[in-house]
Amino acid sequence: MRADRMGKIIAVSNQKGGVGKSTTVVNLAAVFGARGEKVLIIDFDPQGNTTTSLGISKKSIRNTIYDVLLGDCELQEAVAASAFRGVSVVPTTQDLASASVQLLTMENRAMRLRECIKDAADFYDHIFIDCPPTLDMLTINALVAADSVIIPIQCEFLSLEGLVELHQTVSRVRETWNSKLEVEGILFTMCVARYKLTEQIIKEVKKHFPKETFNTVIPRNVAISEAPSFGEPVIYYEKKSKGAKAYEDLAREMIKREKKKAREAAAKQGE
Ligand SMILES: Nc1ncnc2c1ncn2[C@@H]1O[C@H](COP(=O)(O)OP(=O)(O)O)[C@@H](O)[C@H]1O
Numbered sequence: 001m002r003a004d005r006m007g008k009i010i011a012v013s014n015q016k017g018g019v020g021k022s023t024t025v026v027n028l029a030a031v032f033g034a035r036g037e038k039v040l041i042i043d044f045d046p047q048g049n050t051t052t053s054l055g056i057s058k059k060s061i062r063n064t065i066y067d068v069l070l071g072d073c074e075l076q077e078a079v080a081a082s083a084f085r086g087v088s089v090v091p092t093t094q095d096l097a098s099a100s101v102q103l104l105t106m107e108n109r110a111m112r113l114r115e116c117i118k119d120a121a122d123f124y125d126h127i128f129i130d131c132p133p134t135l136d137m138l139t140i141n142a143l144v145a146a147d148s149v150i151i152p153i154q155c156e157f158l159s160l161e162g163l164v165e166l167h168q169t170v171s172r173v174r175e176t177w178n179s180k181l182e183v184e185g186i187l188f189t190m191c192v193a194r195y196k197l198t199e200q201i202i203k204e205v206k207k208h209f210p211k212e213t214f215n216t217v218i219p220r221n222v223a224i225s226e227a228p229s230f231g232e233p234v235i236y237y238e239k240k241s242k243g244a245k246a247y248e249d250l251a252r253e254m255i256k257r258e259k260k261k262a263r264e265a266a267a268k269q270g271e
């Protein structure tokens, strides 16, 4: 439990599809939940991969984040419990795709999600927003609502191209709507350790973003890719897999960074 009881809102974003956003949201949420935290996932990608990866059937869904955004229901009325300790979900359906256009005609169009979820930070320790593979109004809403953003990138050469563009979007959001938005970390996903290219890419990104890049690297791992079809996060599907260990390491690294930041802030105040 965070000392101030205010949950941290973390968007997981990259405009490229298939880089491990939904995988990271589901598995990190499960790890924090298993540690005893209260965690909320907001499935903000119309594809709804996160909703299905958690074994929630589309038929059982009553309210979605789309209904919340349009003001048709309260956030609490859209929260569904998952079968996993501490983890709740606000599901999504394809309807959300039209919201990016509908938002354009709304007042405070970039602030809608933020307004809808701000009170939830009193109830949850972590809130993860699974972003769509776009830099459209949905992603802007997620970044405006968030305290920080995790940027998963695949250990591939071309994955670096989008990083600059995403950083520009983060800067724009900071300047215009949300000056407190931080980069929680750049996360390498689906890494194959024995490739020389992998090492070169990690080195290159660390050179440009030394502070932001997580030390934890998520390996390409069969258990991670199989778990969603069983509707389970990897720590429940195969606890001893390298994939499960990697997401546990990532959570530990985040907690460590958070503590370090708190110490630095306290020291600054004492100066
Ligand atoms: N570390 C990993 N090892 C193996 N497969 C992975 C890993 N991370 C993600 N995948 C698989 O890659 C695909 C894309 O991942 P996903 O999280 O859905 O990406 P995104 O949300 O960015 O589109 C999925 O089929 C997922 O199961």
Ligand SMILES: [Mg+2]
Binding pocket: 021, 022, 023, 045, 049, 050, 130, 131
């Ligand atoms: Mg996804």
